[in-house]
Amino acid sequence: xxxxxxxxxxxxLGRGVExxxxxxxxxxxxxxxxxxxxxxxxxxxxxVKVLHxxxxxxxVNDIDVMILCGGSATDLPVQGPYFSSLFNTVDSYDTHAKIxxxxxxxxxxxxxxxxxxxISIGWDPGLFSMNRMLAEAVLPQGEEYTFCGxxxxxxxxxxxxxxxxxRKAVQYTVxxxxxxxxxxxxxxxxxxxxxxxxxxxxxxPEAGADQExxxxxxxxxxxxxxxxxxxVTFITDEEFTKxxxxxxxxxxxxxxxxxxxxxxxxxIIEFSLKLESNPEFTASVLVAYARAVYRLNSExxxxxxxxxxxxxxxxxxxxxxxxxxxxx
Amino acid sequence: xxxxxxxxxxxxLGRGVExxxxxxxxxxxxxxxxxxxxxxxxxxxxxVKVLHxxxxxxxVNDIDVMILCGGSATDLPVQGPYFSSLFNTVDSYDTHAKIxxxxxxxxxxxxxxxxxxxISIGWDPGLFSMNRMLAEAVLPQGEEYTFCGxxxxxxxxxxxxxxxxxRKAVQYTVxxxxxxxxxxxxxxxxxxxxxxxxxxxxxxPEAGADQExxxxxxxxxxxxxxxxxxxVTFITDEEFTKxxxxxxxxxxxxxxxxxxxxxxxxxIIEFSLKLESNPEFTASVLVAYARAVYRLNSExxxxxxxxxxxxxxxxxxxxxxxxxxxxx
Numbered sequence: 265x266x267x268x269x270x271x272x273x274x275x276x277l278g279r280g281v282e283x284x285x286x287x288x289x290x291x292x293x294x295x296x297x298x299x300x301x302x303x304x305x306x307x308x309x310x311x312v313k314v315l316h317x318x319x320x321x322x323x324v325n326d327i328d329v330m331i332l333c334g335g336s337a338t339d340l341p342v343q344g345p346y347f348s349s350l351f352n353t354v355d356s357y358d359t360h361a362k363i364x365x366x367x368x369x370x371x372x373x374x375x376x377x378x379x380x381x382x383i384s385i386g387w388d389p390g391l392f393s394m395n396r397m398l399a400e401a402v403l404p405q406g407e408e409y410t411f412c413g414x415x416x417x418x419x420x421x422x423x424x425x426x427x428x429x430x431r432k433a434v435q436y437t438v439x440x441x442x443x444x445x446x447x448x449x450x451x452x453x454x455x456x457x458x459x460x461x462x463x464x465x466x467x468x469p470e471a472g473a474d475q476e477x478x479x480x481x482x483x484x485x486x487x488x489x490x491x492x493x494x495x496v497t498f499i500t501d502e503e504f505t506k507x508x509x510x511x512x513x514x515x516x517x518x519x520x521x522x523x524x525x526x527x528x529x530x531x532i533i534e535f536s537l538k539l540e541s542n543p544e545f546t547a548s549v550l551v552a553y554a555r556a557v558y559r560l561n562s563e564x565x566x567x568x569x570x571x572x573x574x575x576x577x578x579x580x581x582x583x584x585x586x587x588x589x590x591x592x
Numbered sequence: 593x594x595x596x597x598x599x600x601x602x603x604x605l606g607r608g609v610e611x612x613x614x615x616x617x618x619x620x621x622x623x624x625x626x627x628x629x630x631x632x633x634x635x636x637x638x639x640v641k642v643l644h645x646x647x648x649x650x651x652v653n654d655i656d657v658m659i660l661c662g663g664s665a666t667d668l669p670v671q672g673p674y675f676s677s678l679f680n681t682v683d684s685y686d687t688h689a690k691i692x693x694x695x696x697x698x699x700x701x702x703x704x705x706x707x708x709x710x711i712s713i714g715w716d717p718g719l720f721s722m723n724r725m726l727a728e729a730v731l732p733q734g735e736e737y738t739f740c741g742x743x744x745x746x747x748x749x750x751x752x753x754x755x756x757x758x759r760k761a762v763q764y765t766v767x768x769x770x771x772x773x774x775x776x777x778x779x780x781x782x783x784x785x786x787x788x789x790x791x792x793x794x795x796x797p798e799a800g801a802d803q804e805x806x807x808x809x810x811x812x813x814x815x816x817x818x819x820x821x822x823x824v825t826f827i828t829d830e831e832f833t834k835x836x837x838x839x840x841x842x843x844x845x846x847x848x849x850x851x852x853x854x855x856x857x858x859x860i861i862e863f864s865l866k867l868e869s870n871p872e873f874t875a876s877v878l879v880a881y882a883r884a885v886y887r888l889n890s891e892x893x894x895x896x897x898x899x900x901x902x903x904x905x906x907x908x909x910x911x912x913x914x915x916x917x918x919x920x
Contacts, residue, residue: 401907529869538860544851577900579729
C-alpha cells in the first residue's frame with residue numbers, strides 16, 4: 265500500500281515536492297492545497313487534484329503525511345502547529361534561532377493528537393546539521409567550518425533589488441577557495457567573515473541608471489556586503505534570463521579534528537552539496553522524510569522530530585535486511 | 593555518572609580507542625582485555641588496568657559497553673556473539689559480504705540476554721554506508737560512486753611483502769582525479785576498475801634482489817594489480833621509516849542525481865574523509881557509538897544494530913534541547 269501524501273503550498277518548493285514524489289513509487293500524491301484559487305494553479309501533472317487549503321479537514325482520513333511547503337517567516341509558524349494537529353507533517357522551517365520555539369509549538373499539538381511531525385528538514389537545517397553533529401561526536405577535539413555556495417542568496421538578491429535604478433539582480437555567495445583548502449589541509453585557521461565568502465552580484469539596471477552609484481550602494485551596504493569582498497557586474501536582460509534565472513546552491517561542512525595519544529593525527533570529515541536547484545533538492549529531502557514520518561507514526565513514535573532523532577533506515581524504501589546486505 | 597567502557601584487543605584499533613576515550617569525558621575506561629600476557633602490554637596510560645581476556649566474566653557488572661577491537665577474519669566471528677551475550681558491545685566487523693550472517697549471529701545472543709550490540713561500525717562499513725543510503729533515499733534517480741584513498745591497503749601491501757626479495761612494502765590506493773572530477777560535474781560516467789583507482793607501491797628490496805622481476809611480479813599479479821595502473825618505486829629502509837610508516841586513508845562517496853519535472857537538474861551529494869590515521873579514526877567512531885549503545889540499552893532497545901538503525905542524537909554527549917538550539 266502506498267503512503268498517501270498531500271502538499272500545502274505550491275511555490276518552488278511545492279513544485280519540487282510534486283516532481284520528487286514521481287521518483288518515489290511507494291509515495292502517492294493525493295492533492296495539493298493552496299490559498300490561491302485552485303483553478304489558477306498549473307501543476308506539472310494536470311491530473312493532480314488542486315484544492316483550496318480550507319478543504320484540508322475533509323482529507324484527514326485520506327492523507328498519511330502532509331508536506332508543508334510554506335516559508336519560515338510567516339507561513340510555517342502558523343501552519344506547522346495547525347497541520348500537525350490534523351496530520352503527520354514534514355516541513356523545512358529554517359529560522360535557526362527560533363527552532364527551539366518552533367519545536368515546542370509543533371510538538372504539543374502533534375503529541376496531543378497522536379501525530380508525528382518532522383521539522384526543519386532540508387539541507388541547512390537538515391543534512392548539514394546531521395554532518396555537523398556526527399562529525400563533532402566522532403571528533404570531539406577539532407574545529408567545524410560551514411561554507412555556503414556557490415549559490416544564490418535570496419536575502420542578498422532582494423536587498424539589491426530594493427536599490428533605486430535596479431531592475432533585476434541576483435547575488436551569488438561564493439566560498440573562498442584558499443580558505444577551503446587551508447581547512448581541508450587540517451590547518452584549522454581562524455577565519456573572519458571576509459575570509460570565508462565573497463559575494464558576486466549581477467545587476468540589470470534600469471535604462472539611464474547611475475551604475476557607479478548602484479555599485480557603491482551595494483558594496484557599502486551594512487552587514488549585507490560591507491564586510492565582504494563584493495563584485496558587481498552589470499548585464500543585459502537577455503543575459504540575466506539566459507544565465508542567472510536558476511536557483512543553484514550548495515556548500516561545505518568540514519570538521520578538522522585530531523586524534524591519538526598526543527592528539528597529533530589530523531582527520532578531516534567533509535560533506536558537500538552542489539545543487540543546480542536548491543528548492544528541488546530541499547523538496548527531495550522532504551519527500552524522503554515523509555516516508556520516515558509515516559513509519560514512525562505507524563510505530564507510535566509521535567511528536568516533533570528532527571534529523572537528529574530519526575534513524576536513517578526510516579528514510580529508505582528498502583527493508584532493514586536489504587540495507588544490511590546491499591548498502592552497509 | 594560516566595559510561596564505563598572496556599576494550600577487547602589491544603592492537604592499533606584498541607590503542608586508538610584508548611586515546612579516543614580520553615577525548616570523551618563522559619566515558620571512562622575500566623580495563624583492557626587481551627589474549628597476551630597482561631604485563632607485556634604497554635598502554636598509553638600506565639594506570640589503565642590490563643587483564644587477561646579470560647577474566648572478562650568478572651566484569652559483567654562493572655562495564656556498560658565493551659568495544660571489540662579484534663579483526664573481522666577470525667576474531668570477531670567468535671568474539672561478537674560471545675561478548676554480546678555478556679555485555680553491550682560495539683565492533684567494526686567489515687567483511688561486507690558476510691554482514692547478514694554476522695548480524696544474525698550477534699543479534700540472537702544479544703536479544704536473549706537483553707544486550708545491545710552495534711555492529712559494523714567505522715567508516716566503511718559505517719559513515720560511508722550512512723551516506724550511500726541517505727543519498728540514495730534523497731536522490732532515488734542517480735548514480736553512486738565510492739572512491740577509496742589516498743590510503744594504505746593492508747591486503748595489497750601484504751601481497752607485495754610475500755614476493756621473494758621484498759623486505760618491506762606499502763601500497764597506496766589512489767583515486768583517479770579525472771574520474772572524480774567527471775562524477776562531481778554530474779556526468780555520471782560508467783567507470784571500470786582502472787578508471788577509479790591507481791595503485792602506488794613503495795618497496796624496500798632485499799640486498800641484491802632483482803628489482804625488475806619484483807616490479808613485474810607486482811604489476812601482473814591477478815586481481816590485486818593486473819587490472820590497475822600500477823607504479824612501483826624502490827626506496828631505502830630510511831625513507832620507508834620516514835615517509836611510509838603511517839596508516840593514512842580516506843575516500844569519497846558521491847551521489848550524482850537528477851531532480852525536477854523532467855529530471856534534468858543535477859544534484860551532487862559528496863561525503864569524504866581524509867585521515868592521517870585510519871585505525872584512530874575508526875576507533876573514534878566506535879567510541880561515539882559506545883555512547884549510543886549504552887543509551888539504547890538503557891531505553892530497552894536491545895539486539896544487533898547498525899548505523900542505519902541508530903538516531904544520530906544518541907552519538908552526542910549533548911541533550912536533545914542543546915542539539916536543536918546549537919547544532920540544527
